[in-house]
Amino acid sequence: MALAIRVIPCLDVADGRVVKGVNFKDLRDEGDPVELAARYYREGADEVTFLDVTATVENRATMYDVVSRTAEQVFIPLTVGGGVRTVDDVARLLASGADKISINSAAIAHPEVLTAIADRFGAQVTVLSLDIKRTDRTPSGFVVTTHGGRTETDLDALDWAQRAVDLGAGELLVNSIDADGTQDGFDLELIERLRALVSAPLIASGGAGRPEHFVAAARAGADAVLAASVFHRRQIAIDEVKRALAEAGFEVRLAETADR
DSSP states (O other), X not given: OOOXXXXXXXXXXXXXXXXXXXXXXXXXXXXXXXXXXXXXXXXTOSXXXXXXXXXXXXXXXOOHHHHHHHHHHOOSOEEEESSOOSHHHHHHHHHXXXXXXXXXXXXXXXXXXXXXXXXXXXXXXXEEEXXXXXXXXXXXXXXXXXXTTTEEEEEEHXXXXXXXXXXXXXXXXXXXXXXXXXXXXXXXXXXXXXXXXXXXXXXEESOOOSHHHXXXXXXXXXXXXXXXXXXXXXXXXXHHHHHHHHHTTOOOOOOTTOOO
8 A cells, every 4th residue: 555645744943933934035924833733633634844944044943842732732743953963852752742853964074974963862753854955066056055045065965965864864854945935836757756766755845826736746756745824824725735636636635634
């Protein structure tokens, strides 16, 4: 039996509020993270991803109190990222209610942390967040960025993804900065090329605008589909996405808690 395609709302949080922009810029307020997470749980989300988008830039830890309050309202897997640097950070987030952690900049600076996290907690705990831009500077045409997309590295995105999985990353969150917030669809080429390289689960992120975009991402090889603004602004409902996926022949989970 095929694994169900997961539908994941993403809460990008800055200064205690959910924000969203286009291409990681021009952020606008979208609401309270705890209230939004609770709403998505009721509406049938399979997981919720919580990203403190300014923690790394501001060189601080993520907001553990918001994580704890969110976890109290959400009884589905909660992934938390932003400012995660060490194994001890992971331990504290898990103790605060997170089920998985997302890591990006710190893993690039110190790749060995991926192995250390996997050794202590298991590979399933680590979601490597890949903030990726198209470029002519790397062999694949894709480059990894850090600090919320502000800083380009010299890492070829496809090479880094493969290495990170070998080091212990259990899942890849594939964020297309070029597609982010455009609502023109996911970067399908990026998903397809990563799917050909790694067996770890892929979460497609960036560009969702219509239910058929989620279906296209699943066909390209995504194991989960993630979106933010279209869910925050009620342009698309989570059950719309699941119906579209089911009609296209994909397995989906129908949550008993969903508001229908």
